[in-house]
Amino acid sequence: MVRIPSILVAASLLLQGCTGLQRLGEIGSPPGMTPSSDPTKDPKWHPVTLPMPHQDDGPPTAASLWRPGAHTFFTDPRAAQVGDILTVVVNIADSAVLNNGTTATRTGSQVMGAPDLFGLQSAIKHVLPSGADLSKIVSTNTAGSQVGVGNITRNEAVALRVAAVVTQVLPNGNLAVVGSQEVRVNSELRDLVLSGIVRPQDITADNTVLHDRMAEARISYGGRGQLTDVQTARYGQQILDIVSPF
Numbered sequence: 001m002v003r004i005p006s007i008l009v010a011a012s013l014l015l016q017g018c019t020g021l022q023r024l025g026e027i028g029s030p031p032g033m034t035p036s037s038d039p040t041k042d043p044k045w046h047p048v049t050l051p052m053p054h055q056d057d058g059p060p061t062a063a064s065l066w067r068p069g070a071h072t073f074f075t076d077p078r079a080a081q082v083g084d085i086l087t088v089v090v091n092i093a094d095s096a097v098l099n100n101g102t103t104a105t106r107t108g109s110q111v112m113g114a115p116d117l118f119g120l121q122s123a124i125k126h127v128l129p130s131g132a133d134l135s136k137i138v139s140t141n142t143a144g145s146q147v148g149v150g151n152i153t154r155n156e157a158v159a160l161r162v163a164a165v166v167t168q169v170l171p172n173g174n175l176a177v178v179g180s181q182e183v184r185v186n187s188e189l190r191d192l193v194l195s196g197i198v199r200p201q202d203i204t205a206d207n208t209v210l211h212d213r214m215a216e217a218r219i220s221y222g223g224r225g226q227l228t229d230v231q232t233a234r235y236g237q238q239i240l241d242i243v244s245p246f
Contacts (some may be wrong), residue, residue, distance in 0.1 A: 031189040031225050039178040040167055047168055048176045048197060048216070078203045079175065084166045087208040088179055088194060090219060092158040100150035108142040158221060161208075162192050174199055177214075188225035194218060 039045055079086035113133070164179025174197050181192045196214030203209045211217060222228075233241075 031184065031187065033182050033184060033189065034180075034191075039165060039180070045167070045178065048170065078200065078205070078207050079166050079177075080169075080200060082166050082169060085163050085207075086166070086177065086198075086203055087206075088162050088164050088177070088211055088214070089208055090158055090160040090162065090192075090194070090211045090221075092156060092211070092219075094154070094156045096152065096154045098150070098152040100148070102146070102148040104144075104146040106142075106144045108140075110138070110140045112138040160192055160221070162194060164194065170197070174215075188223055188227050190221070190223040193220045 160181075162179045162181045164177040166175045167178050168176035170176065176195075176197050178195045179193070183190045194211070194214075194217065196211075196217035198209050198214050202213040211219065
């Protein structure tokens with residue numbers, strides 16, 4: 001029988017109690033949506049710090065319409081400053097098939113004896129059990145066999161568009177963006193959260209950028225509601241799956 005530490009049971013009951021109170025407050029109504037807020041005020045948000053190349057704008061040019069360090073000559077309607085909005089197109093279509101097979105076999109045999117031991121073999125025989133053979137004091141045989149087979153088939157497809165806000169302009173001109181989107185259908189709430197770094201050159205003329213052009217991309221797509229509750233294992237079952245050795 002597996003004994004679960006009392007601290008894990010207490011933590012599970014406390015977490016389940018808090019979640020249960022929230023769910024009790026939502027009986028008869030769909031899950032509440034998160035209010036809009038400044039993403040930089042989120043305790044989990046932090047400025048992006050990456051190695052930056054040396055920036056050299058060059059000396060100012062007199063009587064010239066071109067500003068040293070500028071990326072474009074005319075005004076660009078695409079997102080470029082903190083607070084600007086651009087659309088991130090998430091189009092994930094991944095598939096993978098992995099097959100693994102291993103076979104390992106090992107056998108061993110060891111025999112140890114002392115038929116001649118400084119002439120004392122005759123005296124030693126009197127203290128050994130009847131029928132003992134000094135030439136075969138220890139004899140061992142070992143055999144082991146292991147067969148492993150693994151198969152993974154995965155198909156993922158996500159196609160979404162979400163508006164993101166520029167939260168930081170890095171010294172080299174790249175933009176750090178954060179975006180979130182919530183969609184509630186009946187009693188199921190779906191939310192999409194993404195963040196990453198994009199180059200201004202990768203933003204198209206219609207102010208969109210593909211997700212695979214984002215560096216350090218973090219994309220989370222999930223939800224909560226009645227359907228998610230049914231598909232999610234209870235906290236007690238999750239704890240047993242972690243601590244149970246069998």
